[in-house]
Amino acid sequence: MANSPATPGLAAGRLAPQAYQDNFTDLHPPLNDHEALVAADRCYFCHDAPCMDACPTTIDIPLFIRQIATGTPEAAATTILTQNILGGMCARVCPTETLCEEVCVREVAEGKPVTIGQLQRFATDKVMESHPFTRATPTGKTVAVVGAGPAGLSAAHRLAMHGHDVVLYDARAKAGGLNEFGIASYKSVDGFAAREVDWLLSIGGIEVKLGQALGNGLQLDELAKRYDAVFLGIGLTGVNALGCDGEDKDGVLDAVDFISDLRQADTLSTLPVGRRVVVIGGGMTAVDAAVQAKLLGAEDVALVYRRGRDRMNASRFEQDLAASKGVRIITHASPKAIHGNGAVVEIEFAYTQDGPGGLAETGETFRLKADQVMKAIGQTLGDANGLKLEGRKIAVNDTGRTSHTGIWAGGDCASGGDDLTVTAVAEGRDAAEDIHATLMGG
Amino acid sequence: MADLHSKFLGIESPNPFWLASAPPTDKEYNVRRAFEAGWGGVVWKTLGEAGPPIVNVSGPRYGAIFGADRRLLGLNNIELITDRPLEVNLEEITRVKRDYPDRAVIVSLMVPCEEEPWKKILREVELTGADGVELNFGCPHGMAERGMGSAVGQVPEYIEMVTGWVKKHSHLPCIVKLTPNISDIRLPAQAAKRGGADAVSLINTITSITSVNLDAMAPEPMIDGMGTHGGYCGPAVKPIALNMVSKIATDPETQGLPISGIGGVTTWRDAAEFMALGAGNVQVCTAAMTFGFKVVQEMISGLSQWMDEKGYTSTADFVGAAAPKATEWQHLNLDFVTKAVINQDDCIKCGRCYAACEDTSHQAIEMSDDRVFSVKDDECVACNLCVNVCPVEGCITMRTLDPGEVDERTGMVIPDDKRSWLEHPNNPSADPNMCITRGQ
16 A cells, blocks of 8 residues: 555655655746746835845845846846856845845835745746856966865856866765755756856866875865865855754654655655654754654654754745744754664653743653654755864854865855855856956965 | 806806817717717718718728827828718708707817808808807828828918807807917917907827838838828827917917817816817717727716815806916026925835936935935925936925025025015026025
8 A cells, every 4th residue: 555644664655756846946947037026026226225235145136126127137047147156046045034125225115025935936047058258368276175165166157257177076975065965956957066067167167076085086285285265165064963862763863865866756755754853953953853854744744943943044035934833843842862772762851941041941851752863953064174163063253264275164164254155256257356356366 | 066058158068078079079970979978079080072972091091109008099090081972961060959959069070261251151060059169270291292181270360260260150159160270379269269269179180100010110100111190189298288279368468268178188087178178069080989989988077076175156156267377487586496395205216207317317316225215405496307217206306495494405494475586596588686596
């Protein structure tokens, strides 16, 4: 008999084939030409626009929307991509509700912002068949970029555009970083991340070498000697542990691995998912994992966070999205122990409350039945390779310079900024500009 | 509820909203639908003389310009007068007027500038039972090339001559429809009056090219790769029409001559504005062509509500009420001072007022680091640009300085009396006895 959401334990194929297609389609379907014009007409072309300030890559949003409104979405795309070469992905994954759209004057006035993210997607989609930038005359300088995620791709493109020869390394078998492996499927459908990488690389001057990472075929000091400059966009490779009993039981996994497996799966119906899934954490990764577990057919999915909703890193929109898909959000609960004989059966939580000394357990506990537990309580930098740290990340200045001359870093691995795709793109771009200025300045 | 009943040249209609002579009034079918929808009257689409029917283009007849959300702001057309046989139109007019005796049915006419064709067609129109005629001296395209339409309207002597023939050969009330494609609208209006016209209607359409096809490199609407100028109408022409109506309403020679106001009337408010400047009623076309005949229901309810609010019991109570206040620049009070005020509760912080003032005006708006926008009274010349570019209606208003207050920009104390350019010390031709210095 076929599996259903109620099939106990881990099981694949809980849903009818069509349901997978429906569940994992575009979260926001692309705007058609008419919808884009209607949406663009709502923009007031603000002076010194708040949306522009709120964008980590400082895209000239009023200008690109006006370019859409006047029938030149290709020019709009150039405006976007000049600031943010991964504008296509950012249009899909940016938490616009806490960035540009949150400060849109029409959000403030009417509670209905101009749909900037969707307009950005409309414009950038128009140029994915061609590449609007060309390389400058080759400089003869070489730069190693380690990590082909948003920061590395952004840096590599900007460096290649300035005429430098870039070698882009990545540990995985595919470039793209979190765009390819770490984002909910319904935000990037039809292999967009891979298509965008191919499009980005089409500027030329970037050699991609996969399956190589620092400590696995690459040594930072050797790279620093061999290349005129090095940019590290290596992300966060460690995953925080719960630090409670039973964490090693079967069925306990890292949410990032679940998301990655899901993104890379050819056939979603072959992916096993629990009947009762508990996701621990309060960020975007937690929401992405919880929602997708539900969409894969889990009967019951709970997202448990140790503090209140207002402290969750996932935006209100993301929280509401989770709730609308049937995810139960439980707050003020901290994991105490995972129970089960070999495989997880249930998970025990302590209630918490905010007190003067910080978060404290109330003494009361409860248990949730679970056959799958996903940990999404943050990631950590792996090996710092001898670079100076700030907090738990590689210390960098405004333009990404590390403590080691000739080595820059950006994205999630580096200090400063939120761990967002768009922030990583900005940091990669700015570091590339600084590398360029440094190399050309002699 | 206010009575919208209208009597224009003695022609009764249940409301002052007539459909202008145009495509919506070309056929019995349309006119019946219009009357069922509530229109007070129609001016039947212009009839020409008997004979081979008019030939229209069979490609696009209209071009348009748009505002946000593709709202049609201006429409232009290259359609000619009715292309249906004269006798068919006359039969239909007769039937419609018989079935709708309470509605106004005016027949628009355009025949060559010879007395005999006018005499002949007037006789035929009289047999229909129509309430009056409107002389189409306005259409700027096609027929003008054949010596009719605006070709007549641009020559006051012709207007007077043809109007004279019409009055001589018919007892029907005669409305002369004026073209705006002239330098001074008062001259054709005066000519119409001299010719014996009972009223003028204006404006007819404005000569225009709405857009250029940048692929074909030809004006739109494009007919087999070529374009021609058309007649422009719709909301965009309202300001031009209002000014022309006011000029005729206030010109000593034409003052009191009834006016039927035409040009971009889209809402009850537009109609009220035309009437306030002196139009006895209004004629509508583009609004109906954009939204269908049902729009008249909003015009009826809106005008009625506004009249109730103002205490007007009939349209005659306010027709022309604003006309005397349309004056010449030289009579404006130069000691009248206002200052822009931004309501911070309504402000959505878009900064458009700031950009407009800082870049293109008087640098009179301040922007703080946290996007609070405020007016610098010592720089504000009260130009009103900020009011006009603000997307929130009523957010920025103009405050009038009271007598005794000081204009921080000029240091002038606001006087109790008025002073126009005619009394201003900077005017070399001003009467020195009337000049009073204000300490400026």
